[in-house]
Amino acid sequence: MTKTAKDLVAEANKTIETLSAEEAMRLVDDPSVVLVDVREGEELLRTGKVRGAVHVPRGFLEFQADPTSASHKPELGGKRLLLYCASGNRSALGAKALNEMGIRNVAHVAGGFAALKAAGAPVQEGD
Template identity: 75%
Template sequence: MAMKSAKDLVAEASREVETLSGQEAVKLLGDPNVVFVDVREGEELQKTGKLQGAVHVPRGFLEFQADPNSPTHKPELGAGKKLVLYCGSGNRSALGAKSLKEMGITNVAHVAGGFPALQQAGGPQEEVSR
């Protein structure tokens, strides 16, 4: 079996999950049935801030914090709400959304272009303290 590249995995994930543009995602801000999830690393958030009101879950912890049976579960990721993931470019969020979908969380999407696309679409930002 041939090895898949990271690019192949991201392309496959993008075909399998809902992908939103920055503009489409910003229109969902304020919807009580939508939770934005920033899957970037903490250092990235400290440099650039995050989308106002977004929940921070580093990509490496996503599956654990989404799993209601995990001791590190974040309740914000449950309750049947639509989860909209974003990262720095759209790659990690695509992979994360696919993984959540495979876990049975079907109401999930990711933002193509990541945080920069949300910024360009006028998404409100907040600083992240150390």
């Protein structure tokens, strides 16, 4: 194996914008920002999600962010996207992929949902 998953996450973190949970908390109610939960549906059912977050499983992110895709989610267009997952790894990879697609108004949350919840993020029942 040439690169590990850990290597890929480390590379992503060098090229993307990363916000702390506290910084992200200041954006939760900002109408120009869309929080995007990239965890799997089962995770949301178990733990809930940040209030108002759009759920886009990591495996569908590129398709649902692409306005030319049949599965595009309009909520992902025209606003700053703030991605989070459980701990910050999948969201880092997702932010890097979106940047590679030319979507520049994207960042991710270090520490993911766990950090957001610890910082007092408003949580609602999952998807």
